[in-house]
Amino acid sequence: AQSVTQPDxxxxxxxxxxxxxxxxxxxxxxPYLFWxxxxxxxxxxxxxxxxxxxxxxxxxxGFEAEFKxxxxxxxxxxxxxxxxxxxxxxxxxxxxxxxxxxxxxxxAGTQVVVTP
Amino acid sequence: xxxxxxxxxxxxTKRGQNVTFxxxxxxEHNRLYWYRQTLGQGPEFLTYFQNEAQLEKSRLxxxxxxxxxxxxxxxxxxxxxxxxxxxxxxxxxxxxDRVHTEAFFGQGTRLTVV
Numbered sequence: 001a002q003s004v005t006q007p008d009x010x011x012x013x014x015x016x017x018x019x020x021x022x023x024x025x026x027x028x029x030x031p032y033l034f035w036x037x038x039x040x041x042x043x044x045x046x047x048x049x050x051x052x053x054x055x056x057x058x059x060x061x062g063f064e065a066e067f068k069x070x071x072x073x074x075x076x077x078x079x080x081x082x083x084x085x086x087x088x089x090x091x092x093x094x095x096x097x098x099x100x101x102x103x104x105x106x107x108a109g110t111q112v113v114v115t116p
Numbered sequence: 117x118x119x120x121x122x123x124x125x126x127x128x129t130k131r132g133q134n135v136t137f138x139x140x141x142x143x144e145h146n147r148l149y150w151y152r153q154t155l156g157q158g159p160e161f162l163t164y165f166q167n168e169a170q171l172e173k174s175r176l177x178x179x180x181x182x183x184x185x186x187x188x189x190x191x192x193x194x195x196x197x198x199x200x201x202x203x204x205x206x207x208x209x210x211x212x213d214r215v216h217t218e219a220f221f222g223q224g225t226r227l228t229v230v
Contacts, residue, residue, distance in 0.1 A: 004158075034218065036221070041226070042223055042224070043120075043122075043207060043221040043222050043223040043224050044159070044207065044209075044221040045221070046218050046219075046220070049218050051215075051216045052216075090158050090159070092158070102147055102149065102164070102209075102211050102219055103149065103161050103164055103172065104149075104151075104159075104161065104219065105161070106158030106159050106160070107158050108156070108157055108158050109156075109157070109158050
């Protein structure tokens with residue numbers, strides 16, 4: 001069965017420290033991969049996406065993610081977090097080969113808390 | 117504002133009532149998606165449209181749910197005979213047909229069934 005796993009439900013990080021959020025997927029073929037961020041009561045904002053090519057992807061707000069095919073992972077990183085990075089982060093996958101690839105499957109999310 | 121627009125942002129309704137939500141996608145986007153997000157979970161796919169055609173419906177979409185996109189522009193999602201379990205955030209997203217493009221999400225409609 002297809003699945004997206006974000007192993008960490010909740011992460012607390014100090015402002016200025018580095019952040020890594022994990023995402024693993026189980027899919028029949030390499031899917032399209034996305035990270036979205038959601039602030040309380042808001043919709044989803046795309047941080048970055050991977051379709052093909054360079055496996056290290058740069059996104060907005062200083063985030064980057066690395067696709068590792070051998071590990072079926074697409075982990076999100078930021079070298080130095082800011083208080084404004086406190087939010088919920090979702091990893092999502094879209095099936096590459098079907099016409100409905102825009103239909104996304106999301107992980108359960110990781111809540112990030114930033115302490116002073 | 118040229119983003120995806122959803123209305124209303126919040127809706128409180130009594131159990132058994134019908135509710136309708138509206139989504140206005142980005143104007144050149146011919147694909148439109150509805151998702152449901154319950155507390156502490158990621159969004160779950162409900163249905164999607166290519167222009168006015170509804171191409172796929174999730175098994176989550178019971179017969180109390182119906183979605184339309186009559187002119188291939190805005191879309192509505194109706195829930196009949198609401199139940200407390202319908203309380204959730206309903207998200208709309210849109211994108212173009214071009215490959216390697218992402219979906220853009222609206223801010224959602226928060227439904228509370230009391």
